[in-house]
Amino acid sequence: MSTAQWGHGNTMAQGTVQVTHTGTSRWRRRTGEYASLAAALEAAADGDVLTVAPGTYRENLVVQRAVTLRGPEGSPGSVRIAPADGVPLTVRASAVVQDLHVEGQDAAAPALLVEEGTPELTDIRIVTRSAAGIEVRGGARPTVRRCTVDNPAGIGVAVLDGGGGVFEECEVVAAGQAGVAVRGGGHPRLERCRVHHASGVGLSVTGENSALEAVGCEVYEVRGSGVQITNKATAHLTDCDVHRTTGDGVTLDTDAVLTLADCRIHDIPENAVDLRSRSVLTLTRTTVRQFGRNGLSVWDPGTRVDANQCEIFDSTGDYPAVWVSDGATAVLDSCRVHDVPDALFVLDRGSRADVVDSDLSQVRNTAVSVSDGATAQLDDCRIRDAATGAWFRDHGSGGTLNNCTVDGTQTGVIVTKGADPTIERCTVDSPAEAGFYVSAGGRGSFLNCRVTGSGGYGFHVIDGSRTTLRKCRTERCARGGYEFADAGPDTGSGVGPVVEDCTSDESAGLRPPAAPEPAVQTASQAPGLLGVIPGQRTTEPEQPAAPAEPDQPSRTSKAVMGELDALVGLDSVKREVRALTDMIEVGRRRQQAGLKAASVKRHLVFTGSPGTGKTTVARLYGEILASLGVLEKGHLVEVSRVDLVGEHIGSTAIRTQEAFDKARGGVLFIDEAYALSPEDSGRDFGKEAIDTLVKLMEDHRDAVVVIVAGYTAEMERFLSVNPGVASRFSRTITFGDYAPDELLRIVEQQADEHEYRLASGAPEGLLTYFTAIPKGPAFGNGRTARQTFEAMVERHASRVAQVAEPSTDDLTLLYAEDLPEIP
Numbered sequence: 001m002s003t004a005q006w007g008h009g010n011t012m013a014q015g016t017v018q019v020t021h022t023g024t025s026r027w028r029r030r031t032g033e034y035a036s037l038a039a040a041l042e043a044a045a046d047g048d049v050l051t052v053a054p055g056t057y058r059e060n061l062v063v064q065r066a067v068t069l070r071g072p073e074g075s076p077g078s079v080r081i082a083p084a085d086g087v088p089l090t091v092r093a094s095a096v097v098q099d100l101h102v103e104g105q106d107a108a109a110p111a112l113l114v115e116e117g118t119p120e121l122t123d124i125r126i127v128t129r130s131a132a133g134i135e136v137r138g139g140a141r142p143t144v145r146r147c148t149v150d151n152p153a154g155i156g157v158a159v160l161d162g163g164g165g166v167f168e169e170c171e172v173v174a175a176g177q178a179g180v181a182v183r184g185g186g187h188p189r190l191e192r193c194r195v196h197h198a199s200g201v202g203l204s205v206t207g208e209n210s211a212l213e214a215v216g217c218e219v220y221e222v223r224g225s226g227v228q229i230t231n232k233a234t235a236h237l238t239d240c241d242v243h244r245t246t247g248d249g250v251t252l253d254t255d256a257v258l259t260l261a262d263c264r265i266h267d268i269p270e271n272a273v274d275l276r277s278r279s280v281l282t283l284t285r286t287t288v289r290q291f292g293r294n295g296l297s298v299w300d301p302g303t304r305v306d307a308n309q310c311e312i313f314d315s316t317g318d319y320p321a322v323w324v325s326d327g328a329t330a331v332l333d334s335c336r337v338h339d340v341p342d343a344l345f346v347l348d349r350g351s352r353a354d355v356v357d358s359d360l361s362q363v364r365n366t367a368v369s370v371s372d373g374a375t376a377q378l379d380d381c382r383i384r385d386a387a388t389g390a391w392f393r394d395h396g397s398g399g400t401l402n403n404c405t406v407d408g409t410q411t412g413v414i415v416t417k418g419a420d421p422t423i424e425r426c427t428v429d430s431p432a433e434a435g436f437y438v439s440a441g442g443r444g445s446f447l448n449c450r451v452t453g454s455g456g457y458g459f460h461v462i463d464g465s466r467t468t469l470r471k472c473r474t475e476r477c478a479r480g481g482y483e484f485a486d487a488g489p490d491t492g493s494g495v496g497p498v499v500e501d502c503t504s505d506e507s508a509g510l511r512p513p514a515a516p517e518p519a520v521q522t523a524s525q526a527p528g529l530l531g532v533i534p535g536q537r538t539t540e541p542e543q544p545a546a547p548a549e550p551d552q553p554s555r556t557s558k559a560v561m562g563e564l565d566a567l568v569g570l571d572s573v574k575r576e577v578r579a580l581t582d583m584i585e586v587g588r589r590r591q592q593a594g595l596k597a598a599s600v601k602r603h604l605v606f607t608g609s610p611g612t613g614k615t616t617v618a619r620l621y622g623e624i625l626a627s628l629g630v631l632e633k634g635h636l637v638e639v640s641r642v643d644l645v646g647e648h649i650g651s652t653a654i655r656t657q658e659a660f661d662k663a664r665g666g667v668l669f670i671d672e673a674y675a676l677s678p679e680d681s682g683r684d685f686g687k688e689a690i691d692t693l694v695k696l697m698e699d700h701r702d703a704v705v706v707i708v709a710g711y712t713a714e715m716e717r718f719l720s721v722n723p724g725v726a727s728r729f730s731r732t733i734t735f736g737d738y739a740p741d742e743l744l745r746i747v748e749q750q751a752d753e754h755e756y757r758l759a760s761g762a763p764e765g766l767l768t769y770f771t772a773i774p775k776g777p778a779f780g781n782g783r784t785a786r787q788t789f790e791a792m793v794e795r796h797a798s799r800v801a802q803v804a805e806p807s808t809d810d811l812t813l814l815y816a817e818d819l820p821e822i823p
Contacts, residue, residue, distance in 0.1 A: 037061060041069070052100075054078035062090045063097065063119075071099035077125060088112070088128075091119045091142070098122040107153055110135035114142045114163070121147060129153035132181075133172070136163035136188070144170055152176045156198065159186035167193055178204040179222065182233070185209040192216040199594055201228040202242070205256075208232040220244045223593045226265070229256035229279070236261075243267040246592045249291070252279035260286045271297040272312075276328075278302035285309045292317040295340070299558060301327035301350060311336045319556070320345040320369070324353050326562060331356075338362045342369060343386070348562060349373030349396060355381055366391050367409075370419070372562075375399040384408045389428065392419035392444065395752065401426050411435075412451070415442035415467070418755065423449055434460040435474070438467045438497075441755065446472055457483045458504070467497040474504045481506055557581060557627040564620045568749070568782070569742040570613055576733045577617065580604075581624050588628060602630065603697065603728050605719065606709035608735030611781030614709045615669065617735075622667035625705060632665030639668065641675040644689040652688040660696045663704045673708035674718035690722055697728050738781045740770035746785035747792075756793065757812050765816030772822050792818040 034040040037057050041064075044050055049068040054075055060083045063069060071079035081088045082103040087110060089102050094117040102124060104111035111128040112121070114136045122145045126133045133149030135158045136142060142165040149156045149172045156172030159165070161184040172179045172195045179195035182188060182205040194217065195202045202219035203226070205212045210233040218241040219226045226242035227250045229235050234257040242249045242265045249268040252258055252275035263286045265272045272291040275281050276299035287310065288295045295312040298305050305328075312321045313336070320342035324330045327350035335358040337343045343360040344367065346353045351374040358378075360367040363386035370376045373396035381404045383389045389406035392398060395418030403425045406412040412428030412435045415421060420443040427450045428435035435451030438444060438461045445468040451458035458474030461467050462485040474481030481504030484497055561581065564574055580602075590596065602625065606614040619636045626634025639659045646652040660668060670676075676686035697706055708715070708725070712734060719726040738746070744766045751758055758766075769788070795818040800806050 041065075041067070052079045056080040056082055058083050060086045060088060060090075062092065063095045064092045066094045066117075068096040068098075069100070070097070071101075073099070075099075076123065077101045085109075090115065091121070091140075092116040094118045096120045096122075097124065100124050102126045102128065104128040104130035106130055110158065111151070113137075114140040114165070116140055118142065121145070123147065126150065131155065132158040133175070134158070135160065136165055136186070137161045138163060141165045144168065146170065148173055150174045152199075155179075155181045155200075156195065157181070157188075158183075159188045160184045162186065164188055166191065169193065171195075173197060175199065178202070179219065180204065180212075182210050182212050183207045187211040188213075190214040190217050194218045194220075196221045198222040198224070200224050201251075202226045202245070203235075204228045204230075205233040205235050206230045211235065214238070214240055216240065218242075222246070224589075225249070225251040226268075227251070227258075228253075229258050230254055232256065234258070237263055239263065241266075245269070247589065248272070248274045248297075249288075250274070250281075252281055253277050255279060258282070260284070262286065266290045268292065271295075273297065273305075274299075275303055275305065276300045276326075279304075281305045283307040283310050286311075288312045289314040290316055293319045293556070294323040295321040295337075296323065296330065297556075298322075298324045298328040298330050299326045303328040305330045306333075307331065307335050308333045309335065311338075313338045313340065315340040317341070322353070323347075323556075324351050324374070325559060327351055330354070332358050334358060336361075341365055343367045344376070345369045345371075346374040346376045347372045347559065351375070352399075353377070355379070357381065359384075361385050363387070369393065370397045370399060370421070373397055378402065378404050380404065382407075387411075389413055390421075391416075392421045392442070393417060394419055395755075398422070400424065405429065406431075411437050413437070414439075415444040415465075416440045417442060420444055423447070425449070427452070429453055431455065434458070435477070436460070438465045439463050441465055443467055446470070448472065450474070451481070452476055454478060457481070459483070461485070461497045464496045468500075469497060469502050470500045472502040474506075476505065480504075555623065555627060557585065557624045560620050560623045560627060564617065567613060567616065568745045569738055570617070570735065573613070573617060573733055573735055576731065577621060577624075580731070581628070584625070584630055585628055588630075603706045604708075605715060605729050605732040606707055606735060607712040607715045607732060608709075609711065609737055609781055611783035612735035612737065613782060614735055615671070617733075618667055618669045618707050618709070621707070622705065626666075630702075631667075631705060635663075635666035637663040637666060637668050638671060640671045641686065641689075644670070644676065644693075645685050652685040653692045656689045656692040657696070660693070660700075660704060664700075665703065667705045667707060670706065670708045672710045672714075674710045674714035677718050677722055690725060694725060694728060737775065738785070740767050743770040743782075743785040743788075746782055747789045750786060750789040751814065754793070755812065756796075756814050759813040759815045761816045762814055762818075765819055769819050769822065774823065788820065791820040795820070 036059055038059050038061055040050060041061060044065060044067045046066040052071055061081060076099060080101045080103060085106045088104045090113045092115045102111050108131055110132040111126045111130040112134045115138055118141045120143045124147045127150045130151055130153060132155040133151040137160045140163050144167045147170045152174045153176045155177045156175035156179040158181045163186045166189045168191045170193045175198040177200040179198035179202045184207055201224045202222040212235040215238045220243045223246045225247040226245045230253045232255040236259045238261045240263045244267045248270045249265040249272040254277040256279040259282045261284045266289045269292040271293045272288045272295045274297040296305055315321055318341050321337050321340040322330060322344045325347040327348060330353045332355045338361045340363055342365045343363050344353055353376045355378045357380045359382045361384045366388040367383045367386040368376055368390040371393035376399040379402045384407040387410045389409045389412045390401060391414040393416055397419040398421045401423045406428045408430055410432045412431045413423060415438045417440045422445045424447045430453040433456040435454050435458045436446060440463055442465045448471045450473045452475045454477040456479045458477040458481040459469060460483045564577060608614060622634040622636050625631040643659055644656045646655050676689050744763055747766055792814050796814055800810050803810055
């Protein structure tokens, strides 16, 4: 055995390398003086063992042969590879490297780079400030055992460009970016690894052909999402824990595919699992608990979750446990959801939830909510201990409850506002108020259903709702088995419930109401024909046993943006609001990640004609900011000049302060703001309101968002003569006038909301009408569309009131001749 000694860097520390070669046919000793460890590596041949003496080696080592490079036994950490820059250790062969301490200082290079071969890397500790602690690329397939990475400046472990390998019992103890990053077709396997204290994502997999397999791993204490799979990447996690993140637990985006088996996701302040843009998630025997927003949040057409034998419970926030919207699909089979504010919310046309043989229990509000045209199907499920078992909320929303039981609720099933589900062979036991409650034009078919032990009614149908009850049964209902208010069981009038072969344990049987309301109201009641404007519905006719509708939960920014997107037209407005919202959201997430966030001015200028949706968009903008945590409440306070300007000196400042205080935590919307600075202002007190407002905006910049609105030309003048105001606003959003086809869509929405239909020729007539009407200052845009619809309904009522026995078509069809005269 021969030794060589050399100096190291500026420290001149002495080190010894022992180089031994073992061959099958001979023994050979290499001897000689080596100027450096790199020289010793250059001299070694395949199979040689290099045992490095303790010391600090300021060299960039490259292992290009199948040698063994190791520190001395029994002295872990005594050999430090620590060059001033570049890559400290590069492996390009099927070598064995163990018991080394590696330090890098180059933010543009990794500390340990594996480029080729199938090396074995064992007991290496990397304490560095590098682009990555360990980087595997190309055709390299290392086996990495019991290695640790401490890299507060960059990625913990990066597997890139087709690299692979197995990491066993490794640990990323700190990372300035992602703990483990896989991209460019990388495909590592992690076994019993721990990733924590990362300032980015815990495990990140992105790009087509990129894949990650993890077994028995733990991801925690990360400033971001625990696991993020994006852009056609795939991952499979088995027996893993993800917890204590600052962002979502698991995020999938853009055609990502992930399987979670026997995993545990918990202590997450945001969504436990969030997927969107055609991503697919399969969960098996996985638990999701202690999450601040949704347990499962599923968005967009083509996005799908399949959960089997999973448990979602112990929400720490006020959001539904499972959220399915924007056309997504969720399947829950043999799952349990419990101890949550709401169990399952399905929203938007095209969205669907299928729930089979599952338990939804200990739900503070609504177990299943279906709205905005969505569909839910529950088979053989058990709902218990909830305020409301299932609520089908509005027109186009439906689905099926089949062979389900609902126990211990205030109300078993609610159907409202045109929703039309099918409820078959379901039993509601011991509801406090009603087994099944239908109101506000709800529909629904109830077949072979049963209510027992109700504290109120069994079936409670009001407002003449067109509900079908067949072969239903009620027992021991305190106020009666069946109650039909406003219309009795249908006798052919087309209004009210259809009841066939239903029974009750009451001796009197099924009781029709004493005095049904007439099926058709006469034209003398025209002012009340439409009730109120959609979205401003008054309370239901008072019914002692009618359950109070539970409050809607506060919505996410995505849900509010969905309502904004549903508005007719306004495409440029929607783009502007979404861009601003994205800036605010990303800024918030950057702050959470400890990064600098660009300052975003949230105050806005809205310009455009009346009736173009400025107030509606302002309301939604406030709600979006509240959902992002930017505003405390997000409510809207609408004022104009008359609310801000007083009649004597000093009163204007007081009025403006009062308006500002009312808007604290929300949005102050100043309509016709240009009126505060008229062209012939003279000694007008509007200037005092402007000065007061500017000071309040500066002193309380985070408390209130201010939106000033008005005609385009007048607002441009207003801003030009008030530069102090203009500098406080981030951007101007212009609301264009509605085109005739957009006005037609508004009328179609109104007709659908009120259960009218446009007869053949009516849409063409409306287009002609909206093209012809004057577009001067009096033109009301969306307001004109709504007024036109109301005028058509009044003329329709005048016609139908003269018909002795009107058919359903008579009662619902609006014709071109119902249009008012062109003004």
